Amino acid sequence: xxxxxxxxxxxxxxxxxxxxxxxxxxxxxxxxxxxxxxxxxxxxxxxxxxxxxxxxxxxxxxxxxxxxxxxxxxxxxxxxxxxxxxxxxxxxxxxxxxxxxxxxxxxxxxxxxxxxxxxxxxxxxxxxxxxxxxxxxxxxxxxxxxxxxxxxxxxxxxxxxxxxxxxxxxxxxxxxxxxxxxxxxxxxxxxxxxxxxxxxxxxxxxxxxxxxxxxxxxxxxxxxxxxxxxxxxxxxxxxxxxxxxxxxxxxxxxxxxxxxxxxxxxxxxxxxxxxxxxxxxxxxxxxxxxxxxxxxxxxxxxxxxxxxxxxxxxxxxxxxxxxxxxxxxxxxxxxxxxxxxxxx
Amino acid sequence: xxxxxxxxxxxxxxxxxxxxxxxxxxxxxxxxxxxxxxxxxxxxxxxxxxxxxxxxxxxxxxxxxxxxxxxxxxxxxxxxxxxxxxxxxxxxxxxxxxxxxxxxxxxxxxxxxxxxxxxxxxxxxxxxxxxxxxxxxxxxxxxxxxxxxxxxxxxxxxxxxxxxxxxxxxxxxxxxxxxxxxxxxxxxxxxxxxxxxxxxxxxxxxxxxxxxxxxxxxxxxxxxxxxxxxxxxxxxxxxxxxxxxxxxxxxxxxxxxxxxxxxxxxxxxxxxxxxxxxxxxxxxxxxxxxxxxxxxxxxxxxxxxxxxxxxxxxxxxxxxxxxxxxxxxxxxxxxxxxxxxxxx
Numbered sequence: 001x002x003x004x005x006x007x008x009x010x011x012x013x014x015x016x017x018x019x020x021x022x023x024x025x026x027x028x029x030x031x032x033x034x035x036x037x038x039x040x041x042x043x044x045x046x047x048x049x050x051x052x053x054x055x056x057x058x059x060x061x062x063x064x065x066x067x068x069x070x071x072x073x074x075x076x077x078x079x080x081x082x083x084x085x086x087x088x089x090x091x092x093x094x095x096x097x098x099x100x101x102x103x104x105x106x107x108x109x110x111x112x113x114x115x116x117x118x119x120x121x122x123x124x125x126x127x128x129x130x131x132x133x134x135x136x137x138x139x140x141x142x143x144x145x146x147x148x149x150x151x152x153x154x155x156x157x158x159x160x161x162x163x164x165x166x167x168x169x170x171x172x173x174x175x176x177x178x179x180x181x182x183x184x185x186x187x188x189x190x191x192x193x194x195x196x197x198x199x200x201x202x203x204x205x206x207x208x209x210x211x212x213x214x215x216x217x218x219x220x221x222x223x224x225x226x227x228x229x230x231x232x233x234x235x236x237x238x239x240x241x242x243x244x245x246x247x248x249x250x251x252x253x254x255x256x257x258x259x260x261x262x263x264x265x266x267x268x269x270x271x272x273x274x275x276x277x278x279x280x281x282x283x284x285x286x287x288x289x290x291x292x293x294x295x296x297x298x299x300x301x302x303x304x305x306x307x308x309x310x311x312x313x314x315x316x317x318x319x320x321x322x323x324x325x326x327x328x329x330x331x332x333x334x335x336x337x338x339x340x341x342x343x344x
Numbered sequence: 345x346x347x348x349x350x351x352x353x354x355x356x357x358x359x360x361x362x363x364x365x366x367x368x369x370x371x372x373x374x375x376x377x378x379x380x381x382x383x384x385x386x387x388x389x390x391x392x393x394x395x396x397x398x399x400x401x402x403x404x405x406x407x408x409x410x411x412x413x414x415x416x417x418x419x420x421x422x423x424x425x426x427x428x429x430x431x432x433x434x435x436x437x438x439x440x441x442x443x444x445x446x447x448x449x450x451x452x453x454x455x456x457x458x459x460x461x462x463x464x465x466x467x468x469x470x471x472x473x474x475x476x477x478x479x480x481x482x483x484x485x486x487x488x489x490x491x492x493x494x495x496x497x498x499x500x501x502x503x504x505x506x507x508x509x510x511x512x513x514x515x516x517x518x519x520x521x522x523x524x525x526x527x528x529x530x531x532x533x534x535x536x537x538x539x540x541x542x543x544x545x546x547x548x549x550x551x552x553x554x555x556x557x558x559x560x561x562x563x564x565x566x567x568x569x570x571x572x573x574x575x576x577x578x579x580x581x582x583x584x585x586x587x588x589x590x591x592x593x594x595x596x597x598x599x600x601x602x603x604x605x606x607x608x609x610x611x612x613x614x615x616x617x618x619x620x621x622x623x624x625x626x627x628x629x630x631x632x633x634x635x636x637x638x639x640x641x642x643x644x645x646x647x648x649x650x651x652x653x654x655x656x657x658x659x660x661x662x663x664x665x666x667x668x669x670x671x672x673x674x675x676x677x678x679x680x681x682x683x684x685x686x687x688x
Binding site for chain 2: 099101162259269271275277278284285288289290293
């Protein structure tokens with residue numbers, strides 16, 4: 001089959017790799033119908049040193065079950081399924097707590113002999129635990145929306161869950177990338193009243209307004225903080241959703257959060273230390289969030305897509321064939337595209 | 345009156361200062377009956393550069409109202425009252441949220457013309473908001489226990505509240521100082537089932553066992569982390585209460601917290617940065633806590649003292665007169681005493 005491999009920064013290739021086969025009785029093999037490129041794929045795309053053992057890329061996909069191992073009970077060939085961006089047994093103590101990202105048997109796509117999502121086929125470990133059936137056909141117009149269940153919609157939702165966003169809340173979303181926009185959708189779903197979106201790309205923030213942002217702050221740094229404080233009686237918002245992963249975004253989050261408030265970070269941190277000393281201690285700021293256990297939220301969020309009340313698939317503004325995936329990486333890295341769909 | 349002044353590291357003096365008088369109509373003047381030395385007083389005691397404008401020390405006291413300003417409604421001369429370690433109007437938006445430490449009119453004892461608690465008399469700003477009446481006499485044996493409402497009991501309780509400790513929980517308390525021991529009491533009050541106390545001073549950890557610790561881990565660093573993991577099926581505890589304020593204690597907290605768990609820090613941080621990058625992000629660790637709004641908890645905790653079900657005053661293992669307060673600082677700094685009561 002064909003699959004996406006990253007050999008070095010700016011060196012994405014589509015190559016022939018061995019066809020995935022059932023290896024364990026809990027595996028399934030899935031023919032990928034739709035996948036996409038994630039903002040987090042851009043970090044290695046920008047920085048990976050050259051390697052002769054390239055990374056298998058992609059962790060968001062949906063597809064059709066082709067074959068199942070002898071112990072798979074809940075799936076049969078022909079099922080259309082979505083995969084969360086980490087696989088898990090969905091039965092261990094962490095999974096039962098809704099923390100499938102810490103599953104004792106789980107792991108990431110594209111490493112340790114597991115396929116990536118930007119390819120034609122994937123072997124799925126712990127298929128019963130990992131995959132969720134989609135009650136639509138392969139030709140459904142909702143597929144791009146449903147694909148967001150694999151990562152960004154659940155990641156934005158995780159930000160709101162861990163921050164404790166509730167009805168009537170005032171929330172700041174830092175970052176107008178796909179995850180930030182999904183966080184706007186999620187904050188709206190949970191009944192937030194004021195949703196301030198911090199971002200400076202008008203095309204994206206306009207979409208954010210469509211998704212439910214009540215205010216947009218294009219300024220950054222001190223100026224951006226002052227604008228948010230102006231919008232919130234000087235105090236900042238009780239909940240801040242940090243959807244970038246860079247230190248500056250986190251500093252900005254501390255600037256716009258109200259005393260006693262919570263910052264939830266769901267952008268994968270590209271830093272190792274957080275300035276979080278005596279001053280923020282005196283303000284009783286909570287720092288929460290983390291990698292989203294997407295699997296925990298898929299069944300909860302799917303009905304909102306099926307009934308048309310949310311359209312998270314609108315973040316996809318370009319569709320490419322698998323053979324052209326490198327163009328997709330470049331388009332997202334150059335901010336020509338917000339998020340790129342891949343059709344194998 | 346006589347009051348405790350800190351001129352430099354290891355230079356505590358008791359000197360004559362002007363008698364406090366009503367300055368604002370919301371003030372009260374309180375004759376101090378009992379005060380004490382806080383672990384946090386030791387930070388400047390160890391490090392303050394010499395100054396000619398010495399710091400007025402002390403922020404934990406109880407006493408008798410001697411005089412009230414014209415707008416004070418809820419107190420009359422003769423009332424026995426306890427003061428939380430920060431004063432507040434108890435009416436602003438933050439106070440109504442139970443975050444009196446962020447009160448828009450509030451502040452700290454011993455600065456900006458407000459008296460410290462280690463003296464004979466104190467002017468109390470916003471007396472109606474700050475002070476809480478004690479339903480006992482000046483000769484009550486419960487006074488040392490009730491004095492802990494001004495700081496350590498509420499601080500330990502704040503750790504459990506912000507960490508979300510609940511019935512049946514498994515909790516690690518890092519630190520066997522007075523706040524750590526108060527956190528043990530608080531975790532027990534909230535129904536924690538397993539309370540692991542990390543500390544290496546046997547006299548203190550023995551008291552911790554009396555207060556409700558189910559396990560004591562004397563080892564530190566990697567060895568201590570391994571011991572806690574042994575006690576918790578390899579996973580660590582869901583809640584960790586960091587009651588020290590040093591970087592090593594925080595690192596230890598990250599080591600003993602379960603994935604998806606919460607660290608609440610109530611030890612005043614003596615560091616500015618926290619190592620809290622990608623690894624802990626992948627573990628979904630929450631870092632919460634902060635300076636305790638003691639005022640928010642006094643009424644809730646007092647009944648447990650009055651009915652004898654908790655005896656937090658047992659942390660006091662030495663009593664000195666105000667004139668001997670410097671000996672108290674040295675005894676606590678040298679770890680000869682756990683916490684020192686001061687009788688003016």
